Amino acid sequence: MYIQLLYMKELEDILKTTSEISLAKKTVINISLTSVDFRDSISNVLKPFDISIEQFNVLRILRGQNGNPTNLQDIQDRMVSKMSNTTRLVDKLILKGFVERFVCEHNRRKVEIFITKKGLKALETIDPLVLSAETKLTEALSKDELITLNILLSKLRD
Amino acid sequence: MYIQLLYMKELEDILKTTSEISLAKKTVINISLTSVDFRDSISNVLKPFDISIEQFNVLRILRGQNGNPTNLQDIQDRMVSKMSNTTRLVDKLILKGFVERFVCEHNRRKVEIFITKKGLKALETIDPLVLSAETKLTEALSKDELITLNILLSKLRD
DNA sequence: GTACAACAATTGTATATACAAAGGTATGTA
DNA sequence: TACATACCTTTGTATATACAATTGTTGTAC
Numbered sequence: 001m002y003i004q005l006l007y008m009k010e011l012e013d014i015l016k017t018t019s020e021i022s023l024a025k026k027t028v029i030n031i032s033l034t035s036v037d038f039r040d041s042i043s044n045v046l047k048p049f050d051i052s053i054e055q056f057n058v059l060r061i062l063r064g065q066n067g068n069p070t071n072l073q074d075i076q077d078r079m080v081s082k083m084s085n086t087t088r089l090v091d092k093l094i095l096k097g098f099v100e101r102f103v104c105e106h107n108r109r110k111v112e113i114f115i116t117k118k119g120l121k122a123l124e125t126i127d128p129l130v131l132s133a134e135t136k137l138t139e140a141l142s143k144d145e146l147i148t149l150n151i152l153l154s155k156l157r158d
Numbered sequence: 159m160y161i162q163l164l165y166m167k168e169l170e171d172i173l174k175t176t177s178e179i180s181l182a183k184k185t186v187i188n189i190s191l192t193s194v195d196f197r198d199s200i201s202n203v204l205k206p207f208d209i210s211i212e213q214f215n216v217l218r219i220l221r222g223q224n225g226n227p228t229n230l231q232d233i234q235d236r237m238v239s240k241m242s243n244t245t246r247l248v249d250k251l252i253l254k255g256f257v258e259r260f261v262c263e264h265n266r267r268k269v270e271i272f273i274t275k276k277g278l279k280a281l282e283t284i285d286p287l288v289l290s291a292e293t294k295l296t297e298a299l300s301k302d303e304l305i306t307l308n309i310l311l312s313k314l315r316d
Numbered sequence: 317g318t319a320c321a322a323c324a325a326t327t328g329t330a331t332a333t334a335c336a337a338a339g340g341t342a343t344g345t346a
Numbered sequence: 347t348a349c350a351t352a353c354c355t356t357t358g359t360a361t362a363t364a365c366a367a368t369t370g371t372t373g374t375a376c
Contacts, residue, residue: 072324083326088326111325148306152299267342328368
């Protein structure tokens with residue numbers, strides 16, 4: 001991850017400075033470190049279920065379709081990662097029995113992905129655990145602070 | 159990345175709610191999205207130099223040693239990623255002529271890594287470009303806002 | 317109707333992370 | 347000295363990202 005761009009000792013040095021440039025660098029590092037922390041926590045929640053964060057997300061997307069057929073591009077549009085990987089993510093979910101894949105009859109270039117009952121059941125178990133982890137990850141800040149944080153982050157991403 | 163835990167449509171929904179739990183979820187997503195944006199930008203800066211973020215960081219760590227021998231654990235201690243990968247990162251930097259590796263004479267279990275002149279020269283070129291990218295990434299916020307953001311992030315990571 | 321372009325998904329390669337296992341080397345102790 | 351243990355690094359495997367190339371299908375222009 002980008003954290004590695006600057007090692008920790010250097011982060012401490014930056015914390016002592018006030019120049020604009022260092023503040024930029026410090027911010028980039030701080031965001032990255034926080035993101036990694038968050039990701040690690042969520043990963044640990046999912047680990048007992050033998051499912052990766054990305055696979056979990058695909059399952060959530062499929063559930064959101066309420067049983068409607070979903071092709072790979074639909075999934076991809078709702079993810080950040082690249083198409084190339086979605087095929088392989090689905091491959092792994094099929095192996096676990098969480099989803100099924102069929103060739104679309106109306107357009108044989110497409111494939112239709114469905115979540116299975118087993119997949120839905122897994123989500124029901126995992127969802128509250130993830131929610132709980134997310135809450136715990138942010139409980140160091142008050143509601144107002146979280147709102148401020150989100151506003152600042154949204155500004156950054158505009 | 160964790161962004162994928164919740165797809166974009168869902169993020170918009172969360173933005174409309176005010177419950178504590180949703181705020182937590184929204185924060186986690188927002189952090190992840192920002193981190194990915196930042197990482198992508200820095201990656202693009204490094205791309206013309208055929209060097210990954212992680213490789214760039216190893217070079218910076220080595221330069222920080224001012225010519226002193228650095229073994230893999232020293233490098234690892236300053237990075238977030240796992241030891242297992244540091245060997246391979248160094249392998250790739252050796253292929254590019256940016257670093258050299260020797261077995262430590264005093265303790266043959268260790269290896270000593272040095273940055274080459276070519277590596278130092280590459281850093282001199284790349285450093286200001288990265289700094290510039292970092293500044294650009296954060297310029298949507300004022301100095302005070304950046305300070306606030308960093309304080310909130312630090313609180314989160316405690 | 318054939319040729320070509322566009323589309324949808326898959327596959328291949330390089331890089332990175334995470335975890336586990338294995339290798340060689342040094343050290344402490346009996 | 348011999349042996350067990352700890353240390354440092356390397357290697358293997360599974361997963362994921364990014365980019366490029368390929369396969370198979372559909373649509374369209376001629």
